Amino acid sequence: MHNPFENAMTQLEKAAQINKNLGAEFIAEMRVPDRDIRISIPVRMDNGALKIFEGYRVQYNNTLGPYKGGIRYHSETDINEVKALAFWMTLKCSVAGLPMGGGKGGITVEPRNLSKGELERLSRGWAQKLADVLGPQKDVPAPDVNTTPEIMTWMNDEFMKITGEKTGASFTGKPVDKGGSEGRDSATGLGGYYVFETLREKLRLPEKCNVAIQGFGNVGSHAAEIFVQNGHTVIAISDSKGGIYDADGLDITKLSEHKKTTGSLANFPKSENISNEKLLELECDVLIPAAFENQITEANAENVKARVVLELANGPTTPEADEILFKKDIPVVPDILANSGGVTVSYFEWDQNLKGEHWSEAEVFEKLKGHLENASEKILAKSLEYNTSLRMGAFLVALERIKENMHA
Numbered sequence: 001m002h003n004p005f006e007n008a009m010t011q012l013e014k015a016a017q018i019n020k021n022l023g024a025e026f027i028a029e030m031r032v033p034d035r036d037i038r039i040s041i042p043v044r045m046d047n048g049a050l051k052i053f054e055g056y057r058v059q060y061n062n063t064l065g066p067y068k069g070g071i072r073y074h075s076e077t078d079i080n081e082v083k084a085l086a087f088w089m090t091l092k093c094s095v096a097g098l099p100m101g102g103g104k105g106g107i108t109v110e111p112r113n114l115s116k117g118e119l120e121r122l123s124r125g126w127a128q129k130l131a132d133v134l135g136p137q138k139d140v141p142a143p144d145v146n147t148t149p150e151i152m153t154w155m156n157d158e159f160m161k162i163t164g165e166k167t168g169a170s171f172t173g174k175p176v177d178k179g180g181s182e183g184r185d186s187a188t189g190l191g192g193y194y195v196f197e198t199l200r201e202k203l204r205l206p207e208k209c210n211v212a213i214q215g216f217g218n219v220g221s222h223a224a225e226i227f228v229q230n231g232h233t234v235i236a237i238s239d240s241k242g243g244i245y246d247a248d249g250l251d252i253t254k255l256s257e258h259k260k261t262t263g264s265l266a267n268f269p270k271s272e273n274i275s276n277e278k279l280l281e282l283e284c285d286v287l288i289p290a291a292f293e294n295q296i297t298e299a300n301a302e303n304v305k306a307r308v309v310l311e312l313a314n315g316p317t318t319p320e321a322d323e324i325l326f327k328k329d330i331p332v333v334p335d336i337l338a339n340s341g342g343v344t345v346s347y348f349e350w351d352q353n354l355k356g357e358h359w360s361e362a363e364v365f366e367k368l369k370g371h372l373e374n375a376s377e378k379i380l381a382k383s384l385e386y387n388t389s390l391r392m393g394a395f396l397v398a399l400e401r402i403k404e405n406m407h408a
């Protein structure tokens with residue numbers, strides 16, 4: 001079993017070896033979070049019993065600005081996962097050029113087993129217990145796996161009741177009519193597409209690509225729609241129950257309807273049911289992991305036949321798999337660049353809330369495109385300068401910016 005935080009530290013160590021000027025003291029500081037908070041959240045369940053849940057907030061590093069990062073609800077979420085995600089958020093905000101630091105939160109829970117009332121009490125409980133350390137200039141959470149705009153509204157409301165804060169800028173990813181930004185929902189998928197388009201020719205990919213996507217949640221489904229809208233062919237998609245494959249291309253709108261009515265992707269007309277394992281090993285131009293950590297490992301990396309991996313999930317490729325893919329000449333566009341569209345629009349939301357503005361969707365997308373094109377070019381240049389992978393290029397860009405600003 002891979003510990004995501006150990007994976008993250010292996011990546012950090014590798015970056016430190018590539019640019020020795022980063023220095024041992026700076027790397028030592030980057031190995032530890034500023035704060036690592038565990039909370040207990042008592043919730044009155046619908047049957048009258050009291051259940052205590054375990055929650056987390058890791059405030060990793062705020063050199064560049066207030067901590068920023070999502071909250072994950074999952075039965076396997078633990079402190080190591082949250083720490084790794086908080087570390088990657090720190091680098092991601094730096095790579096995207098945002099005035100934000102990195103954090104992450106979570107609760108160990110299977111949200112599907114809760115009623116709506118229980119979910120609301122749990123979410124409000126998380127915000128209550130952490131209210132002291134959150135706020136627009138301290139730490140600004142957002143959604144992640146299994147957390148929704150509605151959950152952000154409950155948390156934001158609870159936080160404002162306790163603290164009297166009025167701007168609404170304490171949580172991002174809110175619904176648009178509750179102070180959310182236009183475009184936040186599709187921002188991670190769209191941002192991934194802007195990164196892909198900026199790098200496509202340099203990665204020697206054709207104008208029209210065949211794409212396989214693991215995960216059909218917020219990120220995977222938007223990415224699928226956007227790639228198809230732009231003339232690419234999505235040949236395979238999977239979710240936690242399994243996947244489907246159609247060499248002629250999937251109709252994403254019909255697939256969403258099919259999943260809504262049947263509860264799974266399986267038996268979609270004309271397509272073949274495939275396993276998640278098989279999806280990762282399909283021959284295609286672009287493989288997009290958009291589900292969870294540790295999906296491409298030393299056990300299956302040798303079998304990956306994609307020409308490029310675009311990481312929209314956080315931490316989907318282990319360091320061992322990274323080495324194997326590098327040797328196979330399969331570039332990996334790293335998570336901290338490829339999925340940074342989400343946090344970039346979250347930052348736009350925070351900025352709009354603080355200024356009392358509301359930007360149009362077109363304005364949001366134009367700014368997002370600019371940020372991500374710029375970040376992609378910088379990372380490509382850095383990886384060429386050091387003759388290293390795009391992941392290490394991204395780490396170096398991010399770490400150098402943090403180091404320049406640390407203790408300034």
Ligand code: NAD
Pocket residue numbers: 143144145146188214215216217218219220238239240241276290291292293312313314339340342343
């Ligand atoms: P989500 O909960 O909406 O979707 C997750 C999807 O993964 C679901 O379709 C689920 O069925 C699928 N899945 C779970 N286990 C699977 C497996 N073994 N094989 C295939 N599919 C599986 O979550 P999301 O918001 O789409 O996040 C997905 C990933 O993207 C996470 O790593 C998250 O941290 C990352 N991310 C999300 C955002 C965002 O804005 N939501 C931003 C940056 C990064």
